[in-house]
Amino acid sequence: xxxxxxxxxxxxxxxxxxxxxxxxxxxxxxxxxxxxxxxxxxxxxxxxxxxxxxxxxxxxxxxxxxxx
Amino acid sequence: xxxxxxxxxxxxxxxxxxxxxxxxxxxxxxxxxxxxxxxxxxxxxxxxxxxxxxxxxxxxxxxxxxxxxxxxxxxxxxxxxxxxxxxxxxxxxxxxxxxxxxxxxxxxxxxxxxxxxxxxxxxxxxxxxxxxxxxxxxxxxxxxxxxxxxxxxxxxxxxxxxxxxxxxxxxxxxxxxxxxxxxxxxxxxxxxxxxxxxxxxxxxxxxxxxxxxxxxxxxxxxxxxxxxxxxxxxxxxxxxxxxxxxxxxxxxxxxxxxxxxxxxxxxxxxxxxxxxxxxxxxxxxxxxx
Numbered sequence: 070x071x072x073x074x075x076x077x078x079x080x081x082x083x084x085x086x087x088x089x090x091x092x093x094x095x096x097x098x099x100x101x102x103x104x105x106x107x108x109x110x111x112x113x114x115x116x117x118x119x120x121x122x123x124x125x126x127x128x129x130x131x132x133x134x135x136x137x
Numbered sequence: 138x139x140x141x142x143x144x145x146x147x148x149x150x151x152x153x154x155x156x157x158x159x160x161x162x163x164x165x166x167x168x169x170x171x172x173x174x175x176x177x178x179x180x181x182x183x184x185x186x187x188x189x190x191x192x193x194x195x196x197x198x199x200x201x202x203x204x205x206x207x208x209x210x211x212x213x214x215x216x217x218x219x220x221x222x223x224x225x226x227x228x229x230x231x232x233x234x235x236x237x238x239x240x241x242x243x244x245x246x247x248x249x250x251x252x253x254x255x256x257x258x259x260x261x262x263x264x265x266x267x268x269x270x271x272x273x274x275x276x277x278x279x280x281x282x283x284x285x286x287x288x289x290x291x292x293x294x295x296x297x298x299x300x301x302x303x304x305x306x307x308x309x310x311x312x313x314x315x316x317x318x319x320x321x322x323x324x325x326x327x328x329x330x331x332x333x334x335x336x337x338x339x340x341x342x343x344x345x346x347x348x349x350x351x352x353x354x355x356x357x358x359x360x361x362x363x364x365x366x367x368x369x370x371x372x373x374x375x376x377x378x379x380x381x382x383x384x385x386x387x388x389x390x391x392x393x394x395x396x397x398x399x400x401x402x403x404x405x406x407x408x409x410x411x412x413x414x415x416x417x418x419x420x421x422x423x424x425x426x
Contacts, residue, residue, distance in 0.1 A: 086168055090175035090357075095370040119154050125331045128179025130168055133156040 077137040078117045082109055086131035093123035093132055162186045162196070167214045172207060175361075175369025177328035177354025177377075178275055182211055184331050185244075185273065188338035192242075200241045202231040204256060207282045207356075208248035208275030225256030228263040228272070235268050239413040242342065243270035250280045250288040253309050257289070264318035267346045268412040272320075273338070274311050274349065277356040285359030296363040311351035316405045322348035323405040328355065329377035333401060340403060346411050353377055353399065 080101070089107035098120060103112040109132065123132050163186075172178045189199065199217040203209035204227035212219035218241070222230040231245045252260050252274045263272065279297055280286040287297040289309040296303060316323045322344040326334035334352065341348035355361060355372035366372040384402035387395060 088169065088174035090369050092175060092369055092373070095368070121154065121156065124156055125183070126180060128172065128176055128183075129170070129174075130159055130163070130179070130183070134154070135156060136153040 076119060078114065078119045079135045079137055080111050080114065080117065080123075081133050081135065082111070083131045084108055086129045088129050088131075090128065092126050092128070096122050096126050098122065157183075157187055157190070159183065159186055162189065162216055163214055164216050170214055171210055173281075173356075173358040175355065175357040175372075176207070176281075177277065177352075177356075177369075177373070178208055178211070180328040180331060181273070181275055181334065181352050181354055182214065184326075184328075184335045185211075185246075185338055186215070188335050188342060191335075191339050192342050194242050194342075198240065198242055199244065200231075200234055200238075201244045201246060202227050202234065203246045204248075204251040205282070206248040206251045206280070207277075208246055209251060211246040211275075225251050225254070226259065227251065228256055228259040231270055232263060232266070232268055235270055235413060236416070239269075239417075244342070245270060245272045247272065247274055248281075248288075249274060249276040249278065249290040249311070250286075253289040253311065253314070261314070261318040264315050264320040264347050264349065266412045267319060267321055267409050269345055270347060271338075271341045271344075272315075272347065272349045273341075274351045275354060276311060276351050277354050277360060279356050279360040281356045281359055285356075285363060291360075295360070297359070298363075311349070312400075312404050315347075315349035315351075319347075319409070320349045320405075321346035321407045321409050322403070323351075324349070324403045325351045325353070325381075325399060325401050327353040327377035327381055327401060329373045330381075330383075330401065333383070337403060344406070346409060353381065 087108055094102045099116040101113050101117045102109050121134055196217055201212040201217050202220045203212050205224035227245050227247050231243050235243045276290050278290050280288050285298040287300045287304045291304045294303045312323045312325055324337045326337045341350050357369040361372045381399045381401045384400055
C-alpha cells in the first residue's frame with residue numbers, strides 16, 4: 070500500500086527588504102511567485118516544492134521558505 | 138496473515154527543510170543594504186555567511202576588512218570584527234591586522250577595481266607573502282559605485298562610462314594573476330552557482346596561506362544597462378551561467394568550445410610556508426642569539 074504525504078510550505082517575504090529585482094520570480098521552477106508592482110507576492114503556494122532557489126538567489130535577504 | 142493495516146510501512150520521517158538563519162551574522166537594523174535591485178553582491182554575501190557558519194569559527198575570531206566600492210560595503214552589514222579602509226588599501230590594513238593578531242581569521246572583501254587597479258600592487262605583494270587570509274574579489278567587470286567606469290576586468294568591446302565606443306584594453310585574469318604572484322589557493326565562483334561558491338569559499342577559508350576567490354557577479358545598473366542586458370536574470374544567465382565552465386566539465390570539452398569562457402572551481406592549490414609562522418621563527422631565532 071502506497072502512502073503519499075503532501076508537504077506544506079510557508080513562504081515569508083519581507084516587504085521592507087524586497088527591492089523587486091524579479092530574480093526569485095524568474096528562477097522559481099514551479100512559478101509560485103509573481104510581481105505585484107514592485108513587490109513579490111505568492112501566486113500559487115500549492116505548487117511550491119521547497120527547493121529554496123528563491124531564497125538562495127535573493128540578494129536582499131527578503132524571502133525564506135519554511136516547511137510546516 | 139497480516140492485516141492490511143500492518144502492511145502499511147510508516148513513512149520515513151523526512152527532515153524538515155529549514156532555511157538558513159542569517160540573523161546571528163547580520164547587524165540588526167543595517168538592512169536593507171545599499172546594493173541596487175538585482176546586484177549579485179547580496180547573493181555572494183549570503184554564500185559567505187553560510188560558508189562561515191560551516192567553518193564553525195567563532196564570530197569574535199573573524200575579522201573582515203574592505204576598501205572602497207560597492208563590494209567593500211559588505212563589512213558594514215556583518216556582525217564580525219570589521220574594518221572599512223581606504224580605496225585599494227584593504228590588503229595593506231589586513232596585512233597589519235594579521236601580523237598584530239595572527240590568531241584572527243582575516244577575510245578581505247574587495248571589488249575588481251579596488252583589488253586589481255587601485256590596490257593592484259598590494260594584491261600581488263599580499264599573494265607573494267602568502268599571509269594566511271582569504272581574499273574575495275567581487276568581480277562585476279565595472280566600477281559600480283562611481284557610475285560605471287572601465288575596470289581592469291571589463292571585457293574588450295564592452296561599453297562603460299569611460300569607454301563609450303567599447304573598451305579596447307585587454308583584461309586581467311584575476312586567477313592567473315594571483316597564481317603568478319604566489320597565492321597558494323586560487324579559485325573562481327559565480328553568484329549564479331551559489332552551492333559551488335559556498336563550497337569554494339569554505340575551502341578557501343580552511344586553506345592555510347593566501348587564498349583568492351574571484352567571484353563573477355552582475356552589475357545590472359551600469360554594466361547591464363550599458364551593454365544591453367535587459368534584466369538581472371538575463372545577466373546572470375548570459376555572463377555567469379553561459380560564460381563559465383566548471384573545471385570538471387572543461388576536461389571533456391574541446392579547446393574551441395572553451396574559447397571565451399572562464400573556468401570555475403578550485404584552479405590552483407599548493408603548499409608554501411606561511412608568512413606569520415616564518416616571521417615568528419625569525420623572531421625566536423634572533424632573540425636566541
